[in-house]
Amino acid sequence: MPHELTEQQAFLVLNALPNIGPITLNRLLTELGGDPRGVFTANKRQLESVKGVGPVISATVGAWREHFDLAREEERMAKGGADFITTRDAGYPKMLKEIHDPPIGLYRRGRYEFGAPCVAIVGSRRTTLYGQATAKKFGAELARLGFCVVSGLARGIDTAAHEGALSVGGKTAAVLGCGIDIIYPPENLELYRKIEAEGAIFSEFPFGRRADRQSFAMRNRIVAGMSDAVIVVESDVDGGAMITARFAGEQGRLIFAVPGRIDQNTSAGCHQLIRDGATLMTGVDDLLSELNYLDGLRPQPIPPKAGADESAAGMVRAGLSADEAAVFECFRGGAILAPDALTEATRLPMPQLSAALMMLELKRLIAKRADGAFEARG
Numbered sequence: 098m099p100h101e102l103t104e105q106q107a108f109l110v111l112n113a114l115p116n117i118g119p120i121t122l123n124r125l126l127t128e129l130g131g132d133p134r135g136v137f138t139a140n141k142r143q144l145e146s147v148k149g150v151g152p153v154i155s156a157t158v159g160a161w162r163e164h165f166d167l168a169r170e171e172e173r174m175a176k177g178g179a180d181f182i183t184t185r186d187a188g189y190p191k192m193l194k195e196i197h198d199p200p201i202g203l204y205r206r207g208r209y210e211f212g213a214p215c216v217a218i219v220g221s222r223r224t225t226l227y228g229q230a231t232a233k234k235f236g237a238e239l240a241r242l243g244f245c246v247v248s249g250l251a252r253g254i255d256t257a258a259h260e261g262a263l264s265v266g267g268k269t270a271a272v273l274g275c276g277i278d279i280i281y282p283p284e285n286l287e288l289y290r291k292i293e294a295e296g297a298i299f300s301e302f303p304f305g306r307r308a309d310r311q312s313f314a315m316r317n318r319i320v321a322g323m324s325d326a327v328i329v330v331e332s333d334v335d336g337g338a339m340i341t342a343r344f345a346g347e348q349g350r351l352i353f354a355v356p357g358r359i360d361q362n363t364s365a366g367c368h369q370l371i372r373d374g375a376t377l378m379t380g381v382d383d384l385l386s387e388l389n390y391l392d393g394l395r396p397q398p399i400p401p402k403a404g405a406d407e408s409a410a411g412m413v414r415a416g417l418s419a420d421e422a423a424v425f426e427c428f429r430g431g432a433i434l435a436p437d438a439l440t441e442a443t444r445l446p447m448p449q450l451s452a453a454l455m456m457l458e459l460k461r462l463i464a465k466r467a468d469g470a471f472e473a474r475g
Contacts, residue, residue, distance in 0.1 A: 107133035121149040190323035207297035220254025220330040228331035230459040233261035240267020274316035275308040317341040326351035332366035353378035420453040428473035
């Protein structure tokens with residue numbers, strides 16, 4: 098019977114009912130007293146007095162058992178280690194409550210509760226090495242400063258942003274465009290597990306819901322809504338990241354775009370955003386300047402781990418690949434080295450060495466001199 102539902106169960110059922118959008122759900126809750134159980138005890142006339150509710154929705158609410166198996170969903174949640182948090186729970190992202198169409202609840206794995214500001218890093222699935230390196234660098238730097246890095250667990254820029262945050266022991270949150278039990282893309286299973294352990298994974302959708310164009314757009318509004326700022330690293334003009342940026346603009350969030358090559362479609366969306374008024378992003382200082390945090394309001398930087406090498410070289414090597422670390426070690430003590438000398442010192446084949454040098458340059462750890470040699474940045 099409807100009155101047998103707990104408040105949490107009523108939220109769970111409402112969230113899963115078909116053909117009822119978040120704006121209508123929030124109206125139902127507001128106009129019927131705020132208790133989700135009141136929606137199920139209301140009669141047809143009361144339901145249809147709410148703007149946006151017609152005979153189809155009122156019939157769906159009245160026959161909710163035909164549309165949603167509550168016992169099965171609770172069993173899946175228990176087995177999958179997930180819970181369902183609502184706007185009334187402490188773990189619900191505070192910024193997300195401010196948008197005009199917040200989800201009434203979110204499935205969650207992981208227990209991070211967003212005590213620090215969030216910054217979203219989004220972009221194309223079809224990305225360049227430059228884009229991946231930039232997203233990973235920004236993710237690491239922002240996480241080290243204490244921000245939670247938010248993205249969508251997709252291939253490309255999203256993956257790099259999450260990995261960057263995790264590489265320095267920071268917090269990151271992934272928002273899915275499918276049920277929380279579906280790992281998409283499947284190759285991100287290990288990343289999914291790391292995010293669950295160190296941060297949080299969210300989905301608005303019931304178990305088993307497959308991703309589609311509509312669900313990805315709904316996911317993007319959550320990514321923007323829970324963040325103070327959105328950084329678009331690479332996107333073509335029709336990319337999903339542009340939808341996230343549009344939501345960010347509508348929600349009053351700050352929008353940043355990373356410039357790229359003018360002859361690559363992967364940067365065309367970023368250039369359009371910059372033309373339209375987004376802030377050009379060349380480093381995290383650009384974001385910090387725009388956010389204009391007072392010292393007391395900035396998130397706390399991640400403290401170094403006990404026993405860790407706290408030298409400058411030890412701090413930066415934490416986010417480097419094995420090849421990058423081997424090459425960077427050669428510059429200890431202020432050495433200036435040409436590629437031939439680096440090949441001899443590291444025994445790396447030239448293609449691997451060139452790739453490592455490029456990544457170290459992108460991470461602003463080394464600089465190429467006019468004579469072709471390299472040196473560490475001060």
